[in-house]
Amino acid sequence: MNLETPLLVILGPTASGKTHLATRVAYEIGGEVISADSRQVYRQMDIGTGKDLDEYRVNGRSIPYHLINIRDAGEKYNVNDFQHDFADSYREILAANHIPVVCGGTGFYMYALLKGHANDTVPVNEALRESLENQTTEQLLEQFHRSNSPYHSLADTSTRKRLIRALEIATFLSEHPGQEIRFGTKDQAYPAMIFGLNPPVETRRERISQRLAARLKQGLIEEVQNLLNEGISDESLIYYGLEYKYVTLYLTGGLSYEEMCVKLETEIHRFAKRQMTFFRKMEKDGLKINWIPHEWAENEKIRFVIAHYREFKSGNTSNM
Incomplete structure (x- = not known):
């Protein structure tokens, strides 16, 4: 453009x-x-x-x-x-x-x-989302802060749904270290x-x-x-x-x-x-x-x- x-x-x-x-x-x-x-x-x-x-x-x-x-x-x-x-x-x-x-x-x-x-390249992980739904927001935040990925410093965790998506992206990147995603x-x-x-x-x-x-x-x-x-x-x-x-x-x-x-x-x-x-x-x-x-x-x-x-x-x- x-x-x-x-x-x-x-x-x-x-x-x-x-x-x-x-x-x-x-x-x-x-x-x-x-x-x-x-x-x-x-x-x-x-x-x-x-x-x-x-x-x-x-x-x-x-x-x-x-x-x-x-x-x-x-x-x-x-x-x-x-x-x-x-x-x-x-x-x-x-x-x-x-x-x-x-x-x-x-x-x-x-x-x-x-x-x-460019987080649209990260697919939805329904199994992960289902497991995260049982956790409190505080537990999700704690888990996210323990994560280590290029997305950590960029993520928006201002609402529960965005926090879950942030964990989804962080999990994907940790499981696919060779994945090239430009943020x-x-x-x-x-x-x-x-x-x-x-x-x-x-x-x-x-x-x-x-x-x-x-x-x-x-x-x-x-x-x-x-x-x-x-x-x-x-x-x-x-x-x-x-x-x-x-x-x-x-x-x-x-x-x-x-x-x-x-x-x-x-x-x-x-x-x-x-x-x-x-x-x-x-x-x-x-x-x-x-x-x-x-x-x-x-x-x-x-x-x-x-x-x-x-x-x-x-x-x-x-x-x-």
Whole structure:
């Protein structure tokens, strides 16, 4: 692929204000937003995934977005699907002479774009997955940390399903030492200017708590019930994690309402912490993230992002 225009990436943990900033920046520079969120791809999963589609209308203008509502709920979607769909969206945006603004919190997806990724060559090991399902997440993490493979430093272990896939890949590589798998090649990687939002922990925790309460009032439980009513299995919804996992457990009698609320809020806080851990790992792997001071006014953040992106784009283009 001819990578003619660098990506403008805005990342951050949940409830950090990514979408709000990304849409305002896109409005100013003639951009289109590409979502890098592993769950916003699904239709009918709106409240729980925090699509916030109202954010995509700025000063009366609709900001085009991509990779939201592209799959039916109940389907599986992985990083390789994302890479292929992303490439199509990237080409569409360039054809319109617009700027690709990537926005999301799924670090593994963004890592795949920025470093390249080739784990699709590792086959699924059903027997291994079945044996791992009986272990606790803590046991899986301990087992993974004991592993020794080229994939160890790159893996995303932010959710149980990704942790199991990481163990699957690590096991495959240990059993096939001669296997050549490249986890980052220049011809796969997109040039990008990366910006990060990271509110103070207490601010983030307060936002998460307030947002969860708001989503419950907006109909989160009804959204999950509708998915169940349409024939999507308990297992599929639990697979999606967080809101869909715990609300499903509540609706199917596994948790009381109070237990659901407490466990869900706790897990979202933990999820945000894991997101930040992955972003820090991205930095250690050589991806520079320009962290934007939380205390800056919105206009100051927008100006900062645009000015630095334009400078980067100018330098990147002159080197092509």
